[in-house]
Amino acid sequence: MSVIYMLLSISVIVAIVFFVAFIYAVKKGQFDDSYTPSVRMLFEDEIIKEKSNKKKLSTNQKNKF
C-alpha cells in the first residue's frame, strides 16, 4: 500500500470535514443575516462597561415594565 493512498484519503477526509461544517453552518442559518453579526461583535466592550457602571448606579432599581 503506497503512501499516496493514505495522503489522498487524508486530504479527502479533511475536505469533507470542512464541507460538512459548511453545510451545518448554512443549515443553522449562519448565512441568513450577513450584516448584524458584524455590528454585534463591536458592542461587547460597551456592554461590559455598562455593567460595571450599573453596579454603582442602580442597585435598587426597579423595572418599569
Place this chain on the structure above:
Amino acid sequence: MEQTTCFHCGDNCSNSIITLNEKSFCCNGCKTVYEIFSENDLTCYYDLQSSPGAIPKEIQGKYDFLSQENIIDKFTEFNDGQIQIATLYIPHIHCSSCIWILENLNKLNPNISASQVNFGKKTVRVNYGIKDYSLKDVVLLLSSIGYEPYISLDDFKTGKAEINRSIIYKLGVAGFAFGNVMFLSFPEYFQVDGFWIEQYKNVFRWLMFAFSLPVVFYAGQDYFISAYKGLRSKLLNIDVPIALGIAVLFIRSTIEILFDFGTGFFDSLTGLVFFLLLGKFFQQKTYSFLSFERDYKSYFPIAVTKIINGEELPTQVYDIKKGDRLLIRNEELIPVDGVLINGKARIDYSFVTGESEAVSKKSGDKLFAGGKQTSGIIEMEAIKSVEQSYLTQLWSNDVFNKNKEEGFTTLTNTISKRFTIAVLSIAFIATTFWLFKDASKAMNVFTAVLIIACPCAIALSAPFTFGNLLRIFGKLKFYVKNASVLEQLAAVNTIIFDKTGTITSNQKSSANYEGVRLTASEETLLKNTLRGSNHPLSRTLYDILDEHNIITLNHFEEHIGKGVEASHNNDRIKIGSASFVGATETSALNTTVHVSTNNVYKGKFTFYNSYRKGLSKLFNKLKKQYDLVILSGDNKGELENLKKLLPTKTKLIFNQKPDDKLEYIKYHQTEGAKVLMIGDGLNDAGALAQSNVGIALSENVNVFSPACDAILDASKFNQLDKFISASKSAIKIIKWSFVLSFMYNIIGLYFAVTGQLLPVVAAVLMPLSSISIVVFTTIATNFLGRKLNK
C-alpha cells in the same frame, strides 16, 4: 434663529422645547423614552449614533387583539407553555444603536430572556417567559421606546415562510468539488507519461469522477430542468446549450476514463457549474427588508374593535360582516367600507390616493376602506366585507395573478437562440468533415465543439452586469426587484405618472392669498391663532406665513369641522370654511381657507399642490425620448397649473378611477407601447401591475408601497432619467461582453474543430473567459455608477 434638534429623534424642536439633563427634546414622547433608557442605564444608545430614536406613538388599545390565543399562535414560532419566541418586523431599525438597544431588551424587562436582531430583514426575535408576560406586553414595550412593530393582515395569512437556501448549498457543493478536482487533475497536467502517473492515474481519475457526481446531479440540476422546460415550450433559452455542455462534458469524461482514452474534463465541468452558480448567486441580491409583492393585506390591520351590545371586543378583520358596529380609534385604519355612525371623522386617504390632506366626514357619510382616522374615536357600521370593499376589489383583477417575466424574452435568450443553432451547425459540419478524413476522430471533435462552445461567459454577462447595477442603484435609493426589470426599463418608450403624491410632494404645499390686504396687526393675530390649532391646514398655513411676534390671545376656540375663532385686545378673527366666516360659498376645486376679522370678510387662502423639485426639468429631459402622460384620480383643479409647468406635449388626464388607469395602460400596450408607470398609492396598484415596469415612489421606503417592480425614494425622483439611461448603457455593456466571449469561443472552436482539444486547454480557457467577463462587466458598471453619482 438657531435650530435645536431633538436629542432623541433628531427632529426640529421649533415649536416647543422640553429640556432635561441639559438635553433638548421635541416632545414628551421622546423625553419619556430618554427617561426609560437612562433609568435602566441604557444611554449608551445615544453614544453609538446621534439622535437614533423615533417618537413613540399613541397606541392605547391598538394591540388588544394580541391577547387572543389564535393570533398569538400565528406570531410565535415556539411555545412550550413557559417560553414563547416571536419574530416582529420593526421598520424603524436603521442603525447600530437600534441593534444595540433591541438586543438589550432584557435590561428593560427581566421577563425577556433574549432578543436578536436581523438587520437586513429589520426584524427582532424575542424570547420571553409567559408566566407574567405576553406578546402584547412585548409589543407595548417596543412601542413605548419608539420601536413599534408593524403588524398587518399579511402576517396573519402567510404563516412562516421557508427560507430558500438551496443556491448556497449548490454553490457550496460545486465549489467544494471544483477545488478538489482541480487538485486531483494537477498530476496529469504536468506529467503526461511517466511510471508514477501510469500507476496511480486511475485512482485520481475515479476520485474526480466521484466528486463530479454531486455537481452534475445536484448543483447543476436547475440547468437541466430549465432547458427541458424551454425545449418543451419550443424555446431555445440559454440553459439549453449549457445543459448540453454539462451533459456532454460528463458523458465524454466518463467514457474517457472508462476506456482509458484520457483524463476527461472533470476540472472544466466542475469549474463551469461553479462559475455559473456564482453568477446566479450574485444576481440574486434581493432587498430582504423591502417587499415588492405587497397588496392591501400588508397594509390592513389584523383585528379591529367590534361593539356588541355596548361591549368592546377585538375581532379579526376577515370576520367582519355587513351590519357590524366597529370602533375605530385615532390613527387606526378603516378596514371595510361603511357608514359613519358617530364621532368626528377626519380620514386620511394618503395611502390610497396619495392625497396628503385629510377629509372631514359627518355622521351618515360613507367611509371607504383604506382610510386612516386622524382625530379621536369614531363608530361606524360595516356595509361590506373586507374582500368586497371598493378598494380591495381591485385585487380580484387578473393582472395580479400574471407573472410579468413570462412573455418577455431577455437579451441573453435572444442571443442564445442563434448561438445554439450556430454551435450545432458547426459541430455537425466539423463531424461530417472528420468522418471522411479520419473517422476515429469524428466523435472526439463533435463533443469537443459542444464542450468548448458551452456559453459560460455569455450566461455570466447579464447576471454580473445587472447584479452590479442593482447594487449601485440600491445605494442611490432606487431599489429594483430583479435583473429582468432593468432590461424592461431600458426598453420603455412611454412614461405615465400618477399626480397626487407622485409628482406632488406630501410635505409642503403653497398657498395664495386673494382678497383685502391684511394689516400687520391682523397678520400677527392670524399667525398666532393658527399657532394654537392642530388642524393640518392650520399647521400648513402656519408654516407658510412669515414669522411674527408671539402674542397672548384673550380667547381661543376651535370649532371642529368649521374653523377657529380667537381674539386679542379688541380684535377678533375667524379662520375656516366659507360658511363659518360668513363668506359666500364659491365652488372651487381647490382647498381654501377663509379669513374674517371683526366680522368683516377679508379674503381666502387657496392651497396648491407643491410639485417635487426638478419636476419640469425632468419632464423636459424626458420629453425628447418618451411619451409622457399624467394620469390622475383627482379633479381638474390643477390643470392650468400643470400646463404651465410641463412640456406642452404631455397628456393630462383627470378623474381616473383605479380600474381606468389599468385599462388605459392595457390599451396603450396593445398599440405597442412599453409603459413605465410611476405611482405611489394603493389606487395605482392595478396600473403598476399592468405596466411593463411599475415604480412605486415612496417618501419612506420602509413604510409602505404597493406591489411593484421597483421602489424609488422620493428624494431621487428628479434623477429618474439618469436611472433609465443607465439601464440602457447596461444593455450596451452586455452586448460588448457578448462580443468578448464570442472571441474566446472562436479560439476554443479552432482547437475543437481541428481535433486537438486537450483537457488542459479547456481547463484554462473556461475560467479565463469567465473571469475576464466578470472583470469587464464589473469595471464597466462601476464606471457607469460613478457617472450616476455625479
